[in-house]
Amino acid sequence: MMSDRRLAHDDDDKYWESVRARYPAQQPLLNLNNAAVSPPPLEVEQRTVEALRFISANPDVNMWSKLDADLPAIKQQLAAVADCDPDEIALNRNTTEGLCTAIFGLPLSRGDEVVVCEWDYPSMRAAWRQREQREGIRVVPVDFDPMDSDEAIVAAYARALTPRTKAMQITHMLHWTGRLLPAQRLCALAREHGIASVVDGAQTFAQMPLSFRELGCDYFATSLHKWLGAPVGNGMLIVARERIGSTWPLLGPFDPSPGVDKFDHWNLGTYNSALQAGIAPAIAFHREMGAARIHARLRALTRHWVGMARRIPGFRLHTPIDGDGLGALSLFSIDGTDARRIERELRETHRIHTKYREVRQLRGLRVSPHVYTTLPDLQRFVDALEEVAAGARA
Ligand SMILES: Cc1ncc(COP(=O)(O)O)c(C=O)c1O
Numbered sequence: 001m002m003s004d005r006r007l008a009h010d011d012d013d014k015y016w017e018s019v020r021a022r023y024p025a026q027q028p029l030l031n032l033n034n035a036a037v038s039p040p041p042l043e044v045e046q047r048t049v050e051a052l053r054f055i056s057a058n059p060d061v062n063m064w065s066k067l068d069a070d071l072p073a074i075k076q077q078l079a080a081v082a083d084c085d086p087d088e089i090a091l092n093r094n095t096t097e098g099l100c101t102a103i104f105g106l107p108l109s110r111g112d113e114v115v116v117c118e119w120d121y122p123s124m125r126a127a128w129r130q131r132e133q134r135e136g137i138r139v140v141p142v143d144f145d146p147m148d149s150d151e152a153i154v155a156a157y158a159r160a161l162t163p164r165t166k167a168m169q170i171t172h173m174l175h176w177t178g179r180l181l182p183a184q185r186l187c188a189l190a191r192e193h194g195i196a197s198v199v200d201g202a203q204t205f206a207q208m209p210l211s212f213r214e215l216g217c218d219y220f221a222t223s224l225h226k227w228l229g230a231p232v233g234n235g236m237l238i239v240a241r242e243r244i245g246s247t248w249p250l251l252g253p254f255d256p257s258p259g260v261d262k263f264d265h266w267n268l269g270t271y272n273s274a275l276q277a278g279i280a281p282a283i284a285f286h287r288e289m290g291a292a293r294i295h296a297r298l299r300a301l302t303r304h305w306v307g308m309a310r311r312i313p314g315f316r317l318h319t320p321i322d323g324d325g326l327g328a329l330s331l332f333s334i335d336g337t338d339a340r341r342i343e344r345e346l347r348e349t350h351r352i353h354t355k356y357r358e359v360r361q362l363r364g365l366r367v368s369p370h371v372y373t374t375l376p377d378l379q380r381f382v383d384a385l386e387e388v389a390a391g392a393r394a
Pocket residue numbers: 035036094095096097121171173174175200202203223
């Protein structure tokens with residue numbers, strides 16, 4: 001832990017300052033909720049605005065004949081980051097759309113079972129429940145504590161399997177607490193049993209090095225507006241080649257196709273090609289830093305602020321701090337205080353934006369810096385937290 005803290009201080013601060021200079025200023029609030037949506041770097045924003053103006057000049061031709069001509073190249077670049085084939089990638093609006101494509105598109109029959117946990121994203125749980133209510137599949141809950149070991153979590157999923165299990169919903173990193181789940185082992189478990197694995201990669205793609213091939217899942221969906229820095233409204237669905245043919249698209253495609261393009265947004269109605277024009281510059285920006293360096297920096301930022309916040313009486317972290325899985329997201333609470341009040345006072349009095357999260361027995365604030373977050377930003381946050389917590393206890 002010490003080495004990470006030192007890294008946060010010494011690791012070419014000038015480099016990270018230069019990264020920050022390429023982002024729009026976050027104001028009036030210090031934004032510590034990048035896990036929800038991140039600002040695009042300025043060059044991405046500029047390219048997107050230019051593309052929007054280009055579209056206005058001649059919408060039909062400029063969108064569909066010109067900007068969309070870049071689609072194959074964008075998929076090639078994304079495939080290089082995700083380690084999959086370009087023809088396994090569909091572009092869409094976000095993780096929700098990608099996962100719903102998999103959830104509603106997977107052929108299942110009455111009585112088939114799917115394993116879902118309470119820590120999965122609420123929209124995905126709701127989508128599976130909808131199939132339960134409409135079609136009579138069974139949603140089987142798997143129970144574990146996010147502070148459990150990887151072994152215990154894999155064992156919990158294994159216990160939930162029956163001969164009727166046909167699919168497993170796997171959240172790669174829980175958005176509640178930032179816990180990284182052993183997704184590769186869970187996908188291997190699914191594969192051993194001939195079960196489809198649907199991975200929610202909203203919080204891991206571009207936050208850390210990631211290989212679709214190594215993960216070994218059938219479906220992987222993510223939002224490109226979180227850690228990649230593409231404009232808001234860009235998502236990616238990766239479907240393993242052997243699953244493409246049997247998976248239904250969410251909407252009726254214009255050009256019925258046996259290939260992955262049946263899931264592409266261009267084939268499912270008019271969308272905004274200007275947003276897509278921001279993907280390539282976002283990838284270029286991301287590759288300049290590299291996923292490993294980004295992940296190391298985000299982990300160091302988390303350890304840095306948590307190390308300072310431990311001086312606050314009653315401070316309690318609900319995210320494993322020591323493992324390699326730690327990244328930008330963590331959840332904390334302060335004993336004897338109301339986290340909603342702390343969130344409000346941080347925002348209203350100190351202009352700092354964190355996110356209140358409430359799930360099962362947990363109530364706390366999620367904090368998620370990004371690569372443009374600086375050490376003085378985190379110092380400001382922890383100083384404000386100490387003051388607010390003291391007031392909340394008084
Ligand atoms: C784990 C997880 N899944 C899914 C989503 C939904 O992402 P989007 O709203 O971009 O579809 C989020 C958003 O925060 C998330 O954290």
